Amino acid sequence: MRRRLLQSLVPMVIVLAVVAAVPLANYIATSASRTLFLSRSNDADWFATMAESPLQSGDIAGLRELAVRYHELYNTPVFVVDVDRRVIATSRSGVVVTEPDLDNALDSTLAGRLPAEPPALWPWRSGEMVVARPVVNNGRVLGAAVLRVPTERSREQVQRGLLLLLGGLLISIGAVVIGIVRPVTRWVLRPLNDLDNATHQVTRGALDTRVSTDGRAPELRRLGDSFNSMALSLHQARQREREFVADASHQLRTPLTSARIHIEGLSRLSPTARFALSDIDRLGRIVQRLSRLAGSDRPGDADGNEPPLDLAQAVKERLVGWKAVYAADDLELIIGEMVPGGVASELEVDDILDVLLDNAAKYGAPPVEVSVLRDGTEVVLSVRDHGLGLGSRDLKKVGERFWRSAHHREMPGTGLGLAIVRSEAARVGGRVVARPPIGGGLVIEVRVPLIEDYDL
Template sequence: MVVILAIVAAVPLANYIATSTSRTLFLSRSNDADWFATMAESPLQSGDIASLRELAVRYHQLYNTPVFVVDVDRRVIATSRSGVDVKAPDLKVALDSTLAGRLPAEPPALWPWRTGEMVVARPVVNNGRVLGAAVLRVPTEKGRDQVERGLLLLLGGLLIAIGAVVIGIVRPITRWVLRPLNDLDNATHQITRGALDTRVSTDGRAPELRRLGDSFNSMALSLHQARQREREFVADASHQLRTPLTSARIHIEGLSRLSPTARFALSDIDRLGRIVQRLSRLAGSDRPGDIEGSEAPLDLAQAVKERLVGWKAVYAADDLELIIGEMVPGGVAAELEVDDILDVLLDNASKYGAPPVEVSVTRDGTEVVMSVRDHGLGLGSRDLKKVGERFWRSAHHREMPGTGLGLAIVRSEAARVGGRVVARPPIGGGLVIEVRVPLIDDYED
């Protein structure tokens, strides 16, 4: 009887191993397919597919995974290998769903005796319109080998479990029964941390748990779609703002000849225009161009000190202490938007951190480092890795006003001049945000 019960218990476990391995492989390559879909958006509109084809070939060489992109008429636009047959049954099913704007169903479990490749497809979308699809043909040999090893381990565990039951060990069985609820609990925590692509398995479980898992997956999908709509909104809003800004600038230029005060309005209009351009780049609707670097280098320390004059008054009005630390001169690209970057960092420090807030500019090898440090609660190690992601906000700060775009813009601006953003916990607590940009060698102090 114990042997029969053990065998009955092993069946759903074996199914879980095969399904879990398949889902893990599918989800890991889904992120790559999403990236290819994003990169294919502009080439599908412009027709310039040379760079897209190069990316596909490089990805194939690196991960041994063929990839190709088709347009809405299922014509192969770019591929890493020739001979793609879009009428193959597995590809046809995936493309039917993807080109209709739906996510294809997850592939079946990776049993060792199954052969063939896994198809992972994602739609290429612009403003809600499907332009085509990015498709990966993922090899499954390693996944099937992993499942085979898992099944062998399961067989060994089955023999041990029989002995354990015989001698009265019930606790492991109880844990197995509760595993679906533990999976759901873990997935809920992942969702709260911002991992909106988290899903739970619904195969081989009781009807009640299957319905609960389906409801959870539907909720996670709705949240993921809402985040996508937020990104599309930013792209649309930045696009719609360009025309009225241009018109306003023309009118104010005419007024500036009559009123010197209008010149200040021109400066604000130009700055607002730059903000709209950055939002557009951040949303992925524009391809950032190369920086010409024709202007003279900018002394980052001097630019920071000039901007801090206004911020000291703002902090003083709120009874907050702002400390100006070490200011080491260093030349950086003139295109770096120092005012906007410093505004975001000091605004975040005043809202989410705690005084005193210290600003410094130093050199570190070939980099000039602008640091803003507060003495608040800081961030955990997982949250530190997410700093700068679009629409991401720490769980401690989600009840506070904000969009989650400030640090994303800072990271985008730093990257535009070859720099980067680093978040770290300093000694003594709090949080340090460092904007590290390349030092211009021919700059003279």
């Protein structure tokens, strides 16, 4: 926007500067021509006075000598003609009075009319200036004294003046652009810049960002009001989302606690109840993670004294149950390479693997392959399916809360599974990577830091 505004204002400034410079350039050339003409007119008047007596007496030797000396001194040819345009005295030979410029000058001078003002001395033109004065005696024209004035030096002066004018013009244009056009452009675009900065703040999660609409143009004021309304709606939606998750998790804690107490009592009578007790504990952890995901609770402090967790071993234990689930649905689950590697003990491997395998079964296609590898300072839990995969734009959005691919929106789900996985990985300094593998499908990698001093 700023570039477009400058592209429209700068040419306007240049045009105005050129319009103002043209009369100045014409003044420089015309002034130099007039100055040269007036200075040589005085000399022509003097020669006309000196030629009056020789034209009457016919003794022109002295007049010829004066013309030659003047020519040598000022490098300006001089000649005198009578009323019949015959050359009586000259400072150089070969004068042709029938040349157009001389003929016109003699017509006016011998007719007793005032000479015309010479044209402007532009540097790209050439030629001499003709200055003629009548030789008069008692009101009768006897002849004319003519000077052919060189103009090279005056044209050089005009050229220097035009160059100075051009330099001043460029400096003026630069000064106007820097001192006026750019500040005006910034002032005009300031509301849009404020709106752009506010939009970036909203995209970074600062939904309480607002723009000022005071003193703005009606169009910008309406745009600012629309932006503020949009940001308020997003802020309220985010608040309702967090309040819903926080309220739901809070409401679930009480029945889960009560259920755990009852199941603890039953666990003394039935060993099967112990598995239910484990699931209750897992539900409790899920509720805590939902609270953290909504931002309503602070993440619990991990016990730094707990030993690291062997990610490969934890995955293999969890896969025992998932193999039965996949087999019941006639899906193939392949257990790939399992390289031991120590990770933080607070990493919820069961929940992460449950989300990845459930997504692969629902949205992908068999076979589904699970592996644990080392990659430098990271341990990588990888789950690959052979489905349609995701496009490049969708791959960048994997892990965003409530986001779902356009191909899967008709299928059941909340769009929170991978967001929880990403949150769990980030809690131990890890990350989630989604990429298309060779041969098609989708690979979800959970990369967490390797604990180097873990004793395998």
